[in-house]
Amino acid sequence: MENEQQSGLPVHGNEEKSIVNRGKVLAGAAAAVVAVVGLYLANRYWIAPLTMHQAQAHVKSASDPDQPLAPDFTLTALNGQKLSLADYKGKVVLLDFWATWCGPCRIEIPGFIELQNKYRDQGFTVIGISMDEGGPEPVKEFYQDYKMNYPVALGNQTVSELYGGVYGLPTTFVIGRDGRIYSRHPGAEPASVFEDEVKTLLGANGTTEVEDFHPAGHATPGDKIELGTPEEANSEVPGVDVSKLTAVQKADFKKVLQKEQCTCGCKFDLLKCRLDDRSCGISRKMAKEELAIFLGQAEPLASHKKAGTPQSAPAAAPSRN
Incomplete structure (x- = not known):
């Protein structure tokens, strides 16, 4: 096990060289980009950075009522x-x-x-x-x-x-x-x-x-920490709580998401990104913002106004039936 860990550490090249071939540098950089993109596509999760920072200087007391309960599973x-x-x-x-x-x-x-x-x-x-x-x-x-x-x-x-x-x-x-x-x-x-x-x-x-x-x-x-809810986790639009919408409203909201492109770089619309890559935090945040606009709880995004996107009337309040 120790050998496995050691073999994963970077090996530095000869630092005594004073001349570096620019072509090799560019080729190496291109290869690195390809490797990084390949890793991202092969695994939906980006490896979080290895960090060894010191303890934070100021933290709110854990007695604060906002301290979240761990979701059961x-x-x-x-x-x-x-x-x-x-x-x-x-x-x-x-x-x-x-x-x-x-x-x-x-x-x-x-x-x-x-x-x-x-x-x-x-x-x-x-x-x-x-x-x-x-x-x-x-x-x-x-x-x-x-x-x-x-x-x-x-x-x-x-x-x-x-x-x-x-x-x-x-x-x-x-x-x-x-x-x-x-x-x-x-x-x-x-x-x-x-x-x-x-x-x-x-x-x-x-x-x-x-x-x-x-x-x-x-x-x-x-x-x-912002946690999710069971309604968001089991939603037709993963990560977005649409449980209070009627069937018609859900269909209309999905059409709204299909008209907006996710900015994560996937080149998909928001709905497709949520369905294909539930781990995407960008489409999750954007879809939640779109829901608030759809329900009339928030102003249209600035990008909508600049693009001249026609604004529809807010959705009717969800039925309690």
Whole structure:
């Protein structure tokens, strides 16, 4: 395992050379662009940056009422049994979204194994959510090769959207005994960063929020995290809650989305991007904005006005029937 990690590190060239062939540089740059684009197309998730930043200087108290409760989910574990977050109520949970092809994820896993060994008897567990799309067998093989010692389940886009959209891997959430999310870590972090947070949360009981919790590393505080809802995750327009629209309104809203192009670079309209790539945060945000305009809850976007797009009347209030 150590050899695998070392083999993934960049090898520097001979720095004593004073002359560089411009043609080789340009060719190398072009190859790099092709490789990056290929990686993005092969995997819907962009690998989150490897970060080892210092703890943030100022964070709101975890007693703030906006501190979100972790959405419950039920997935299939590698052993074929159901795995629900609710089964770990009262424990500190490190919820890690990862994939076998993700290099930074591989770097983190040995640290998670160590944390599991060290704190599992104190009311702590790591839960891995594999976002691999090739079925369970490659994940099982990886699990055995890395001697992973914590539960791993096969994830999907629904659970990703419940957690606000997992747009990069690894992405790790730290959940307290009270079931609230205290931090989200986009990108790999040293095990010591997670250990600092885990030790703080282990000192609390199952009902009391931890005062003065300070996320470490490159974390987003829990009260700054925007989560999804079951209505958004199970929507006909993934990531957008259309449950209160009538059938006619849904059809009309989809036509609106088909007239607007996503700006993520996919060259698709908003509806197609939402259906084909649920992990796209850009189309998700744009589609939500379009829904607010459709319902008359927001002004038309500036881009609509500049383009001279005809403005239709706001949709009638959704029927309660």
